[in-house]
Amino acid sequence: MSAAELSTSMEDYLEAIYILQNENKSARSTDIAEKLNVKKSSVTNALQLLSEKGFINYDKYSEVTLTDKGLKYAFDIYKKHKTIKRFFANILDVDEVVAEDNACRIEHVIDKEVFDKLACFLEFIISSDITSVNIEKFKKECNKN
Amino acid sequence: MSAAELSTSMEDYLEAIYILQNENKSARSTDIAEKLNVKKSSVTNALQLLSEKGFINYDKYSEVTLTDKGLKYAFDIYKKHKTIKRFFANILDVDEVVAEDNACRIEHVIDKEVFDKLACFLEFIISSDITSVNIEKFKKECNKN
DNA sequence: AATAAAAATTATATTAACCGAATTTTGTGT
């Protein structure tokens, strides 16, 4: 898992919490379980682990919130998700649902270095004339930082 | 895992066997273990499972070979690996080692539909004038089949 | 305020993937 701090599975839980909070202002066990297609007992387990590792604030039977560390981590995954999906759907012309699905899995295994390049590539294409994208130019611009 | 027949881990074993056979004309337990950074006991386990599922011909203490089904499966993974790596390294300009590493993980989670589009995209760019790639044209060409 | 329903948790079990140690089989050198 690219030496990430969390497993794919735990990243999914964290991301689900992030998304639910942005939608509802609260992430309940039941909602997380439903979103991830797991049982509530599995969610409780995950919450305990994420709490131990400092990604969420968690007390039994009460509200879950992301810590600063958790928010940052969740946002990074979320951003990967969105960008990868956009690349697949808008550039490669992959079906929306399939793009979503694949992004969901790839977000957990792509390194920052590759992701950053991909994000840059996507922006470059989108901001170019779509009938004449200059890959040479992309390579130069992308390596500025 | 995109409803694949094999887990990431088993796909790794299968791919390792494929690569070793192409290099050496034989894949020994020790070689597989070394390539995948696992212990030989884990390899034996994997071989038993892959054999049960009909991907390899396996008898204790003797030569392992891929079945037709195994060869096809292994080749598909290998092709994904090569193509994804090439996209990362040649187009996104990612470091070779990192590209290799990421391809190794993504090959297990990318669907055929997405992969085919990516492969097509890569070929399209490579065969284009690199200073003027027409994304519109790519989308049309790629969706011919 | 009592209690039923909903939600969350605990406790226990299963499965996949791995490891280490002990054992068995194979094959090599003299």
Add this chain to the structure above:
DNA sequence: ACACAAAATTCGGTTAATATAATTTTTATT
């Protein structure tokens, strides 16, 4: 041909991620 080294396997155990069933806590209704 035989002893021993190398290779492969078996067996028992660990960990992570899940599930089911039973229990506890919270919440909402009357």
